[in-house]
Amino acid sequence: MTDSITKMSDQLFPYQQLWDFSNTVFLKIGCPPDQAKQATDVLLSADLRGVDSHGLARLSGYVRLWEAKRINATPSMKIVHESPSTAVVDGDQGLGLVIAPYAMDIAISKAQLCGTGWVAVKNSNHFGIAGYHSMKALSHDMIGISMTNASPLVAPTFSVERLLGTNPICVAIPAGSQPPFVADFATTTAANGKLEILQRKNLDAPEGWIQNKQGGVSTNANELKEGGALLPLGSDREHGSHKGFCLGAWVDIFSAVLSGANYGPWVPPFVSFLAPPTDPVGEGIGHFFGAMRVDAFRPVEDFKHHMDNWISRFREAKTMEGYDKLIIPGDPEREFEATRRRDGIPLNEKVVTDLSELGQKLGVIF
C-alpha cells in the first residue's frame, strides 16, 4: 500500500534520471549489467507506485550492506531442490531485488508446465516492493503471489519481544477491461514506512499501531527506538491481533522454514549498523512466490469477464458519507504511477542529500 504524500518541500525528478542514477550505482558496486538493470527496475517501481519507503530511499542502505560484505554483487543464484511444481532457490547472498524476479520467473515457468509454480528462496536480502514480483505473472494470464519475511519489529499478541517482521503479502490477479486486482500489504496494522513519515513530521501515531517495551499502549512514533514494537494487523486481542499474528507467522514459515532461511527473531536486520544474529538458524532472509495459470482452472475469457464484474460491482458499491467510492486494491498505486511517470518522482530533502552523498562517494553524478 502507498505510504507517501507529496509535500511542498519535495523535489520532483524525472523517472529516467533516477533510473540512470540507480543503475550506475549498482554497476559501480560490481553488479553485472543485467542485474543492475533488474535491481533498478524493482527499486524505481516502488517510487513510481508511491511506496517511497521501498524505493530510492533505500539505495544507500543496499550499498552499505554491500560494503559490510552482507550483499554479494555477483551472486550465483541456483535451484537447490525442486519438484514439477516447486523449487527452492539459493540466492547466494545477492540483492533481493535481483533474486526475487529470478525466483518468480521460475514459478511462472513451472506454472506453464503444470498449472502452478511455487518457489521458496533462502540466502537473500530485502526484495523491495512485493507488488513488482507478483505482477510479473499478470502478462502471462496468471495470478501472482509474493511474500517475504523481514527484520523483527513486530510483537505477536501478548508478547513484549519483537519476533516477526512486517512480513508483506502481495496477490496480483488479472482482469479484462478493468485494471488488475493488486493487494500488496504488510501484515501489521501499519507498515514501518508510515511510522517513518510520522517521525519526520514529529507527529504521534494513532493508538493501535505500536506498543511500548512493556507491551502497553503507546502513541510515540519513536517507540521502536526504545524497545517498543509494531503490532500485528488487528492491533489487540479484542480486535483480532491474533489473526494478524497468524498472517505474519504464515509468511515467515513459507518464506524461511520451507526454504532454509532465517526466521522469526533470527532474521538479519536490513540496516548495516546492526549486526546479524550470531546464532543463525538458516541462510539470509527468505521469500515465497507463487504463480497460478488462470486456464488451469477455467478459460481465461470466462475468468476475466467475472473479474471485471467483481471489480465493477465493488467499485460501484454504496459508500458511507464523506467517501465517494470504494478503493479497489491496486487503484492508489496505479494512480500514483500515472502521475509520477508524467510529472516526476518527488524525493524528500533527506533522501536527496543521502543520494547526493552516495553519488559523491561512488563518483556518480546525482
Added chain:
Amino acid sequence: MTDSITKMSDQLFPYQQLWDFSNTVFLKIGCPPDQAKQATDVLLSADLRGVDSHGLARLSGYVRLWEAKRINATPSMKIVHESPSTAVVDGDQGLGLVIAPYAMDIAISKAQLCGTGWVAVKNSNHFGIAGYHSMKALSHDMIGISMTNASPLVAPTFSVERLLGTNPICVAIPAGSQPPFVADFATTTAANGKLEILQRKNLDAPEGWIQNKQGGVSTNANELKEGGALLPLGSDREHGSHKGFCLGAWVDIFSAVLSGANYGPWVPPFVSFLAPPTDPVGEGIGHFFGAMRVDAFRPVEDFKHHMDNWISRFREAKTMEGYDKLIIPGDPEREFEATRRRDGIPLNEKVVTDLSELGQKLGVIF
C-alpha cells in the same frame, strides 16, 4: 478460532452420542452412508475443537436447506477442469461438509504427483470448520490450506453495503515433536459466531466489530438485523481495515471467480428463510484448497526440526504482564478437543431444544 465458553446451563453430551445422532440425521435425509459419516466427522470436529457455531448447532440449518431443495443429498461430485497441479470440482449442490474433503483429497493426490495441488470448488454449500480440511494434509507431511466464501455480512472499507462473507482461511503446517501449527480464522475483526454469543447474553459488542447501516460506529450486537455489517480485520481505515478487505476479497476470488461459483453479494445465504439472489453469477458457493508436500521444498526431517524450533521460540517468548505465554495458532482448539473428548461436548439449551425438535421431525431419538 474458538468461539465458545462452557456455561453452567450447558449440558454435556458424549462425543459418540452426538456423532450417532448426526450420522442418523444425514442418513434420514438420504445421504449415502459414506457421505453421512464424512459430514458427521466434519460437523463434530467443530464441536470438539470449540468452534460451536460451526458444529451441531448448524445441523438443523443443513436439513432446512435440504428441505428447500437447496442441498442435494446424493450429489455426483466431479472434476470439470484440471491440470497436473490443479482441478476445479463441481459439487453438484451437495453438502459442503462432504464436497470439501473430496476436493482436499484431490489436492493431496495432485501434490503427491507434482509437489503441490490446488483445487477450486463451485456449486457447494457451507463446508463447516475450515481446520478439518487443511488438517487432512498433515498426516501426509504436507501443508494444507483451505478457504471459502460465505453469505455477504461484511462491508469493505468505506462501504455501507455487505459485499463479502466472513471468508475464513486455514493454514495447517506439520511440525515434529511440537503439535502442528493450525491458523484458522475469519478475515473479519470478529467472526459472526462471536457476535451470536453476545446476542444470546444480551451484551454489547466492542467498538470496531460492526457498523450500522449508515457505516457509523455501533456496539449493538443485533446491528446486522438492522442493516449493519461486520467489519474486515483491522476495523477501520486507520487500523488497516483495507488489508482485511484485501484478505476477504482474495478468499472470494480464489474460491469463486476461479471456480465459477457465486461471489461477493451474490453468494447464496446459508439460512433457508432467505432466498438466494435471482441473478446468480455462478453456481452455489465456492471453496479453495491447497496441499504442498514439504519434501517438494526440503527434507521433511529438516523442516520439522525447524518448525519445532520456530514454535518453541515463540511459545517461550517474554510476555506482557498478566499473560503467561503466547498462544501458538492451533493451541486453543487442541486443548478444547482434549477436554471435550474426555468430558463431553457442552451444548447450549437452545441447541438442545433445536436438536430434539429435529429428531422428532425425522424420527431420530436425540
